[in-house]
Amino acid sequence: MLSTVSNLGLLYADQGKLGEAExxxxxxxxxxxxxxxxxxxxxxSTVGNLGNLYKNQGKLGEAEKMYM
Known part of the structure; x- marks a missing residue:
């Protein structure tokens, strides 16, 4: 079930729906x-996905927290 939610997040990110992806x-x-x-x-892995999402949004401080 959670992998499906994660995949939905990936789909939203690919579609540019970054708020929904988050x-x-x-x-x-x-x-x-x-x-x-x-x-x-x-x-x-999910923490990494969030970090990538934040990086792509220019939220570098938030991305750094995820990567740490």
Missing amino acids: KMYKRTLQGYEEALGPNHTSTL
């Missing part, structure tokens, strides 16, 4: 953190 990534991140913990590869 919502999906945050929803995915919360779910993975609760289910798998903060250090699981699925959780960290």
Whole structure:
């Protein structure tokens, strides 16, 4: 289920719907953190997706937080 939400985020990002993509990534991140913990590869992949999204929006401070 969470992978589907994540894929929807990727689709929205590709379509330029960055606000919607961010919502999906945050929803995915919360779910993975609760289910798998903060250090699981699925959780960290979602953090990377958020970082990339923020970078593409020019939100470099937010991107840096995700990459850290």
